[in-house]
Amino acid sequence: MKGNLYSILLLVGGCGFFTPLHAQQDREYLFRIYVDNDFINFRGKGTDQFYTNGLRFDLFYSNHKGPRWLPTAGDSSINVTGWSIMQMAITPRDIKTTAYQPDDYPYSGSLFATYSLRSYNPQQRYSFQTELLLGVMGPAAMGEQGQKLIHQLISYQLPMGWEHQLGNALLANVQFTAEKQLASIGNFIEVIGGGKIAAGTMTNSASIYPMIRIGLMHPYFAGTISQLSSPRSIKGQKKWQAYLVGRPGGSFTLTNALLTGGISNSSNGKIIRTNHPLQKFTFNMEYGVVVSKGRIALSVMQRYTTPMLKGLYSHEVGNVSLSFNW
DSSP: OHHHHHHHHHHHHHHHHHSOOOOSOOOOEEEEEEEEETTOOTTSOOOOSEEEEEEEEEEEEEOSSOOTTSOOSOTTOEEEEEEEEEEEEEEOSOOSOOSOOTTSOOOEEEEEEEEEEEEEETTTTEEEEEEEEEEEESGGGTHHHHHHHHHHHTTOOOOOOGGGOOOOEEEEEEEEEEEEEEEEETTTEEEEEEEEEEEESSEEEEEEEEEEEEEEOOOGGGOHHHHTOOOOOBTTBOOEEEEEEEEEEEEEEEEEHHHHOOSSOEETTEEOOOSSOBOSEEEEEEEEEEEEETTEEEEEEEEEEOOSBTTSOOEEEEEEEEEEEO
């Protein structure tokens, strides 16, 4: 009797989880606030070093035809155009000293805008994503002012060594990502393989990764807006999503201006040097949870990265993203 009861419960629960959510996306716009900070840590061990914080604002909207000059995922693709602006800050471990620290990650700030097209083929389950980035690094990016403002707001130690930051340089990059579904179990589990290449004055790199999604969710290849929103109410009831995401990956990086300096590797007439060259091969792991209901979505993620300069330390950064769609 007990075994039969377990079987019935498993069958009922499985039917609930495996019932497909509507793949059609009836919301056209999504605005997202995206916050990275290494003080956010699932293990309760927050830090203030290396890639220490980032603030990003995104606006995504459906673009049914997509621009003709960027690759799309076929005639029936779901195309989502994005405009973004982001500021990032990198610091050494000891932010109390005013001394130059060549045996640690450098002070480095960046500010850039991104135009993107994310194109999904829901039938063949693959996607192409193209990003065009333009911005600046160095004092012109105001990374010092941004970090000090945050630390003043939370009454935390002010960073004292920004006079040694990497110098001003133009950032212009293009990034292309291709993804393909490898396996799935209904709408409850998806396994996706991806590859990414980046070229320009900011980074030159290539990476590969698998991505696993588990939970109650829209199909990944229904598009960016669908991944972070729920359909409008049906008979007075709002659909919702809740799923886990895991994405390990490996990268080969040829250049990274944010860590070793851009075209002009100097600041205030002083040459900025580091005792640690760029680490070409790195591993990273990103994992977390996404929840959405109605117009609101919240994701909380953690990202681990092995050392990006030889002889230095690995790092963890947390992310909290809040999205509103209509």
